[in-house]
Amino acid sequence: MLAVIKTKIEHLGDVGINLVESSGRLGVFLFNILARLWMYRFPLEETIKQVLFIGAKTVPLILISGLFTGMVIALQFYDTLIRFGSVELLGAAVAMSLIRELGPVMAALMVIARVGSATCAEIGIMRNEQQFDALDCMAIDSYHYVMLPRLLAAIISVPLLTAMFDTFGIGGGYIVGVLIHGVSDGAYLVGMADTIVWNDVWMGIIKSFLFGLVIMWVCLAKGFYLHIEQKQSGAVGVSQATTQAVVLSAVLMLFVDYIVSSLML
Amino acid sequence: MKKMNVNFIVGLFILFGMGSMAYLSVTIAGVSGYSDDSYQLIAKFDSSSGLKEGAFIEIAGVKAGKVTNIELDKENFESVATFVFEHGVILAEDTIASIRTSGIIGDKFVKISPGASDDLLKSGDEIIETESSISIEELVSKYIFSSDTDNE
Numbered sequence: 001m002l003a004v005i006k007t008k009i010e011h012l013g014d015v016g017i018n019l020v021e022s023s024g025r026l027g028v029f030l031f032n033i034l035a036r037l038w039m040y041r042f043p044l045e046e047t048i049k050q051v052l053f054i055g056a057k058t059v060p061l062i063l064i065s066g067l068f069t070g071m072v073i074a075l076q077f078y079d080t081l082i083r084f085g086s087v088e089l090l091g092a093a094v095a096m097s098l099i100r101e102l103g104p105v106m107a108a109l110m111v112i113a114r115v116g117s118a119t120c121a122e123i124g125i126m127r128n129e130q131q132f133d134a135l136d137c138m139a140i141d142s143y144h145y146v147m148l149p150r151l152l153a154a155i156i157s158v159p160l161l162t163a164m165f166d167t168f169g170i171g172g173g174y175i176v177g178v179l180i181h182g183v184s185d186g187a188y189l190v191g192m193a194d195t196i197v198w199n200d201v202w203m204g205i206i207k208s209f210l211f212g213l214v215i216m217w218v219c220l221a222k223g224f225y226l227h228i229e230q231k232q233s234g235a236v237g238v239s240q241a242t243t244q245a246v247v248l249s250a251v252l253m254l255f256v257d258y259i260v261s262s263l264m265l
Numbered sequence: 266m267k268k269m270n271v272n273f274i275v276g277l278f279i280l281f282g283m284g285s286m287a288y289l290s291v292t293i294a295g296v297s298g299y300s301d302d303s304y305q306l307i308a309k310f311d312s313s314s315g316l317k318e319g320a321f322i323e324i325a326g327v328k329a330g331k332v333t334n335i336e337l338d339k340e341n342f343e344s345v346a347t348f349v350f351e352h353g354v355i356l357a358e359d360t361i362a363s364i365r366t367s368g369i370i371g372d373k374f375v376k377i378s379p380g381a382s383d384d385l386l387k388s389g390d391e392i393i394e395t396e397s398s399i400s401i402e403e404l405v406s407k408y409i410f411s412s413d414t415d416n417e
Contacts, residue, residue, distance in 0.1 A: 048275050049271060051275045051278065051279075052271050052274055055275070055278050055279075055282070056274050056275055056278035059281070099289065099293075156279075157278075157282075159282075159286070160278070160279065160281075160282025160283065161282065163282055163283075163285035163288075164281065164282055164285045166285065166289055167285040167289065170293075192293055193292065193293055195372075196293045197294055197319045198290065198294045199319075200294065201290050201294040205286070
């Protein structure tokens with residue numbers, strides 16, 4: 001009996017130590033990447049390549065999901081608002097919820113799904129094949145050459161993708177509200193413009209900027225520390241690391257979302 | 266050729282993203298060039314309860330400016346609101362500024378009733394005649410208490 005309790009407590013201690021260790025690793029990892037910004041020249045070409053992958057190639061996904069998100073919000077709000085006879089608030093409601101909350105969060109989730117998982121798997125396999133050791137042998141700084149461009153590209157791309165998501169969402173809302181349900185387009189567009197202030201847009205930009213940072217940071221770190229953190233090596237380790245990266249970055253992203261909202265409201 | 270292609274697509278992406286961001290901030294959030302040298306007036310209210318910075322100002326039902334700043338006058342305990350008007354709006358001295366609500370549950374806004382005086386307000390002057398926000402609760406309680414005293 002005593003032995004069982006002892007193993008349970010030991011297990012708890014193990015979890016605690018792992019938690020502190022991995023958060024410390026994450027912090028040191030980010031510091032290491034950002035330090036490269038001052039240590040070497042700016043990695044422009046690599047960053048452009050990564051913006052192509054993280055940003056430009058995600059655009060079709062963002063546009064489609066933005067359009068449908070806006071359409072479904074407009075549909076739901078229309079159904080709710082018509083009960084109070086205040087359909088003219090539709091544009092304001094759609095734009096407010098998209099710009100402040102849904103745009104940044106949904107765009108970030110799309111980026112996690114499309115880019116975060118791929119990046120983590122890629123970095124994990126590079127670690128598995130000891131490519132980072134090879135880079136070290138060739139005196140190429142892997143933080144500068146591999147990590148920094150991806151992080152910068154995510155920080156640049158996610159706010160832009162979010163802006164596109166918002167714009168297309170508003171367009172989707174227009175399709176459902178104005179074209180299908182016959183809300184007057186003046187009420188939709190002007191109501192939107194009267195309600196939204198710069199602070200709302202600014203909040204969305206701050207959020208998406210932080211989301212880009214958090215997503216890429218977690219996904220890179222999970223891949224990079226594969227050999228330390230995962231119990232099994234090989235393909236199983238990569239799959240576990242990718243799963244953890246996607247889950248952790250999504251949860252951290254929502255946590256940051258709450259913090260930013262509570263600080264800025 | 267390949268590399269130029271990459272740069273072109275990325276450039277297109279950034280242009281498109283910046284365009285969306287500009288649309289959101291300029292058209293929807295209405296970040297516009299109300300600069301400091303535009304026509305500014307202040308007005309003091311007994312209570313500006315519910316009025317927010319960024320609330321719009323209507324003249325004859327048309328949006329003609331916005332509230333940029335609301336402060337407490339710490340000596341007289343009045344609310345001091347700063348209004349910025351669109352270019353070309355010049356008001357007379359006996360203008361009345363009143364805080365109104367759009368609809369029953371809508372936002373508070375400032376309604377300007379232009380005066381007829383020949384003396385015009387310069388930028389930075391104060392609108393003397395103001396009406397504070399009307400609180401339905403206050404009106405109701407006033408009615409209840411006044412009818413109580415009548416009965417006694």
